[in-house]
Amino acid sequence: MQRYNIFYQVHKGLRALLYNTMMKLQQTDFTNEKDAAAVTAQVATVLQLFDAHAHTEDNFVLPEITAFEPSVVALFENEHVLDLKLSTGLSDMLKAFSLCQSDEAKQDIGRKLEHAVAAFMNFNLAHMAKEEDVLNTILWRYYTDEQLHQVTLRILAHVDPALMPIYNKWMMHGLSNSEIKQWLLQVKNNAPDFVFRSMMDLAAAELPVSRLSVIQAELSEGAMLAA
Template identity: 40%
Template sequence: METVRFNPFHQVHQALRALLYHASITVQHTDFTQEAQAGKTITLIEELVNFFEAHAHKEDTQVFPLIAAAAPELVADFEAQHEKDHELGEELVDALHDCRNAVADLEKKLAGKKLQRALNAFTAFNLTHMNAEETVVLDTLHREYTDEQLLEREQQIVASLTPAEKAFSGFWMLKGLAMNEIIDWYKKIQAAAPPFVFDEFMQLAEKALSTEKLKTLQQSLNFSLA
């Protein structure tokens, strides 16, 4: 009987995917001739680039070394993919620069189109890249480590995050995970974390989830916000 192994990529990758999807539709809906709209979209894409850069760095320094001895060619391949990802991120940064500095309405519209094309390329690459990590890389991790060892490494990575990074990634995890996954995640936090930490996560859920989903979560945890 096949068993479901622990996937250390799943939760953060669902957050990254959710942010990509949200950013894509936001860019499509933005009128770049309107300063307020454009400013919010530019900030969102800046946050996206920073999130992906930080995530890739953590994989390069804390995940790939786990399999460097067992699969050096595989690690080299995925590190090279991260270099490509960085190049695509730089194209996004360049497009953001154009959006900020455009003056005439036509320039602003053209800059917005450039940003959309750059984001399309970035999104397509990263969706394929994350799929590969969750198959080829994950298979290698499963051959070399137990679920307990992988969970311990995930916890070490989470512990290395700043409070701002934890809040940002947690928000997008809540946006990207299925409701049953959120409930399971929060039950583990409720059982293991200090009350003030759990309260912080519930406040994060209040920001990220719809009223209906928040109510479902509260009922599942027998919890209500003050």
């Protein structure tokens, strides 16, 4: 039986954000003011979401296993400290870029920013994979799927409302068609109708028509079968 993975959906979104940001950095001409502003704003979004995600794990996930595996908790807390160090370095680099005047300085800081984001991405990809392997194994040993769902609900209740649409956007980009369909069905069945409509609007805004049409068709088919 496949167990509930408390990290799965948000990690897919965060990975999609990292991949997209890295590609944009590689393609950006940092002497072009508009393009540079767009990509540096996205790097700032990366820092904001990963900082909030680490805070969530520190306050809602790791405490659930402290009594059982304190040494494992200490390991992941230490990794979050290293992650914060990488984030601080990136934040300082964004500030440095904002102060650049010459094209040469912009190109230099831009290259350094690209390399720093690559290091941040590599660290976090490995860190998230370790969480899904090590922490899930412990959580599944001591908690039922229903109990883990309750942890997710507590997390959602404490997410900054300003960040939720951004998380949702990148999860929409990172999930498969079938995963998005199941996500939308859960929203439809458990949330007010206006929330479901807003999620459908998000799907329409973020997904290619080819993907959106498949998801809409499967949702309609599911609704007819339910009827």
